[in-house]
Amino acid sequence: MLNKFKSFFQPTVKEKVSVDQFNAADLDHQGVTYQLRRLRSADLDQLMAIQRDVYQGQAPWNRLVFLNEVNKRDRHLYVGLFTPADELIGFIGAWYNDLELHITNVAIRQRWQKSGLGKQLMLFMINQARQANCSIVTLEAKVSNAQAQHLYHQLGFVDRKIKKNYYTADHEDAVSMALLLVD
Numbered sequence: 001m002l003n004k005f006k007s008f009f010q011p012t013v014k015e016k017v018s019v020d021q022f023n024a025a026d027l028d029h030q031g032v033t034y035q036l037r038r039l040r041s042a043d044l045d046q047l048m049a050i051q052r053d054v055y056q057g058q059a060p061w062n063r064l065v066f067l068n069e070v071n072k073r074d075r076h077l078y079v080g081l082f083t084p085a086d087e088l089i090g091f092i093g094a095w096y097n098d099l100e101l102h103i104t105n106v107a108i109r110q111r112w113q114k115s116g117l118g119k120q121l122m123l124f125m126i127n128q129a130r131q132a133n134c135s136i137v138t139l140e141a142k143v144s145n146a147q148a149q150h151l152y153h154q155l156g157f158v159d160r161k162i163k164k165n166y167y168t169a170d171h172e173d174a175v176s177m178a179l180l181l182v183d
Contacts, residue, residue, distance in 0.1 A: 022077055022128070029120055032084065036124060039070045039078040039091060046088035047080070054107045060169055061105065069093055069104070077128065081108070081121060092121040094128070101129035103139040122155055126179065135181055140166060140174040152177050 024037040039047065047066055070078045075097065081090035090108035094101050103125055108118045129137045140163060141148045157177040166174035 022079070025124075027081070027120055027124070029117060030115070034084070034089075034117075035082045036079050037082065039080045039093075041067055041070060043070070043080055043088055047091060050088065050091065050107050050109055053109050060167070077125075078105075079121075079124070081117060090117055090121060092125050094125055096129065096132055096134055098133075099135050101125065101132065101134045101137045103137065106139075119151060119155070122151065126155065126181075130181055137179040137181065138177065140176050142167065143173045143175055149175065149177070152179075155179065 022038060024035060027034040027036050044063055044066055047070075048063055051061065066078075069076060070093075072095075076093070076095045078091060078093040080088045081092075082088055089112045090106075092106040093104045095104060096102065103122075106118065106121055106125075108115075108121070126137055137157075139152065139157070141152060143162065157179045160176040160178050163174045163176055165171045
């Protein structure tokens, strides 16, 4: 009886699932099974091609930065979205700590955009945050990127503040956004 009484005042602690332990998963979307898998250095050529495709020939992040990010395993997760033919068509990256998962990068090849796959990548990463018991997911978006902001708002993100001159390549401002994860 005493233990039952204590349980009313002591919240149960959910077991944390480490984002670091992610290996691979299938993503079924509109009748096609894609694969989500941790990116490796061998994927960098395709990853850089996606960046150039999405950013009109530019590469906001250089190869060395991506190499550093995909090789980090502790509290970092970079996942690629692969077609059944093993073509990398999108990716999402994040780092996390005990409270927050911060999405650093998300991109889908232009010909695959507006198919719902970007939303699926975001939902995947939000689920990773939940499994790791993070209480918030954060990200930045270019002020001019209304399409991305619209998606993030649909997912429940709210605007927090404007970060002036956030993007080094063009000195564009960013809107900082957050999604509170509550049960």
